[in-house]
Amino acid sequence: MSEDTRPVLSATGISKFFPGAIALDSVDLTLYPGEVHALLGENGAGKSTLIKCLTGAYRRDAGSIQLDGEEISPTSTQESQVHGIGTVYQEVNLLPNLSVAENLFLGRQPLRFGFVSQRRMQREARRILGGYGLRIHPAEPLSTFSVAVQQVVAIARAVELSGKVLILDEPTASLDRDEVEMLFKVIRQLKERGLAIVFITHFLDQVFEICDRATVLRNGRVVGTRELAHSSQTDVVHLMLGRQLESRVQDRAPQTAGKTLLEFKGIGRKGMLEPFDLAIREGEVVGLAGLLGSGRTETANLIFGAVPADQGEAWLRDQKIALTSPRDAIRHRFGLCPEDRKTDGIVGDLSVRENIILALQARQGWFRPLNKAKVNELAEAYVKALDIRLASLDMPIRFLSGGNQQKALLARWLATNPDFLILDEPTRGIDVGAHAEIIALIEGLREKGMALLVASSELEELVAYSTRVVVLRDRRQVCELHGEDISTRNIVAAIAQGHLEEVA
């Protein structure tokens, strides 16, 4: 970091509320000139919301942003660009059909007698890109170049336009090793020039390679800012995943898991998930742990047939079954509460009642509608049993809070009387009260003899209800923890070990 101790950007107390959820809760972020600052956190931690508040894509609900000591309040990304904050997204948001030079100068082309001066534009473009070590012909369409080159062009444009703060949102997600190196060279160069750079990524080794400091967000709050030179990967993983709790021994009822219900042998899918074996018994909760992108959701989707496996076998009660679609899985009495409630779970405009009976009705077939009395009875029973808070069963489900939506989705599957329930991030984005209720519900279902597979990024939660925890890394199962071994410390160790190996 440079000697200059005056921050170029300091955001204090940034809050953002969405209906039914607090996306950002009084978040502080300070950027110094010439530093690369990592913004870390699991999905839904609030990283992108924070960025959107800084760039004016969202209007913040509280807090202040100071840029070079002056209060700013951008209402659009254009405005923040003028102030000096530029953003480059993972999917390069340039125009692939235009030339490189046109992309660089879009909206501010050099003019000559009122016409665009192609020659000057090319010359300028060549000069600018040369500064980044790119020797390409600027008249070629952008789409003819690799993603890495496009990324650099996007960065060049953002720096030309803004020049104080550069936000890179997962810039390396689709780059290979050499391309990452090239990008890092550019980042280091910009750092020398005194820009403050925000770097968002899920790759921890890249964070430690290029960044000076890291701010870690969890559930919309800053849980810590670290000088990376003085911290370890394990420390950072801890911050990302949960409080540094003492691993406490669970006082759980003795595990009385029943007969084996399901057995997966070598099930996997190319490019999505390495083949794995997994057996699940009745009355057992198997937890799936791992960082984002480690294959938790992929495992859930594969087992449910949402994405069919291309190898391996599934056995239910010692009978081989085919799982090629969710309909197959539902016929075998599976249920899945997906990770992304909004896009894969709820049917927003349908009523809460209709959402609750949807899976049962789909299984019954089109021409055998559930009768009204039974529908009401079912819906009311689950609303009561799960304590779903709503004004009326007729209201569209999208008006419910996150926690109540999640409970309604649980009700949808419970109504089908499943033998095996897959829950992908059952407690994401829901308030503390509903959180505890859902955990209690999971335990209750296990006691009744249901088999559950729960994927979660909340380690303490996994420790609380799992009878076994499977740890995933890089789309592979790396270890399985049983009984006394299940603790947040052991899970973190299993996850972080992977990263250490990768770096080595």
Added chain:
Amino acid sequence: MTHGLQATLRRVAPQLMILAAVLLLNVIVFPDFFRIEFQNGRLFGNLVDVFNRGAPTALLCIGMTLVIATRGIDLSVGAVMAIAGATAASLVADGSGWVTALLGALAVGVLCGLWNGVLVAVLRIQPIVATLVLMVAGRGIAQLITEGTILTFVNPGLIHLGAGTVLGVPTPILIWIGLGALITLGVRRTALGMLVEAIGINESSSRLAGINSRVLLICVYLVTGFCAALAGVIVAADIKGADANNAGLWLELDAILAVVIGGNSLLGGRFSIVASLIGALIIQSVNSVILLSGLPPEFNLVIKALIIIAILVIQSPTVKHALYILRASAESAGVDTPAASASAPLAKSTETAR
């Protein structure tokens, strides 16, 4: 059931008000508009004409409502009408009976629907593009069937479907009201309606909940093809001939408009077939106003456009919101309740009816 009926009435109230307003316009330009006479065993009158002439659009909008509810659209219905009309005409020309001709035409319509459905549901082509194929190619197919001529016929059974009457009521009216009622009950008395809405709102969620969205989507296009074929037969029967070039020309746009006037979102989801049918009647009433007003025909399309823009503006979210605010402030000011003033045109038109 009374609860369901109330809900339906509340849903279609805006459409009924607009219909009443347009009918009132009809009365203004032609005071005898509501007079209905019984002559030669047939009902005559301008109102009967509105119901009769509106039959093709009404039939089309039944299927179109379902397709739009799934977030799709079917541009090919006009062309399918031409194909079905040509099929029926060529079958009777070859000596088949009218029942065979009707069934043949309907089968061809369902086949067209299957084609669209497979393109959309299996090959995952965007509905607007997928159905554009048949919209363009369909007229060519119809021309091949009629061999490029207007294929006329004299089969009384077939002609009856378009120009005949049953107990004095023109057959097309009975057909569209019957099919509309049948399909409305078919989707609302079974779970189909809800499942179609679920697909339209969120297909991914629906699939994960176990709904067979692929088959359901295909079925929806089959229904649309069936409705279009029936409309095609009626139009052909009415003019006693199959015109491959002009039968149902641009009618897909009227059908889509009817669905939109019916308050159904083009983004899919909740739908009401009854509201769409009222929408079809509104469009036909607008046509009627223009005819009865005696203005030169070159004004027709412009006036129709103006009236429809007015209807859509009244229904637009911005205006609805403004009206809501106005109503709220009026209520707080203790002025006349807006419900009374809103139902005024309805009351007035029923008075004139007497």
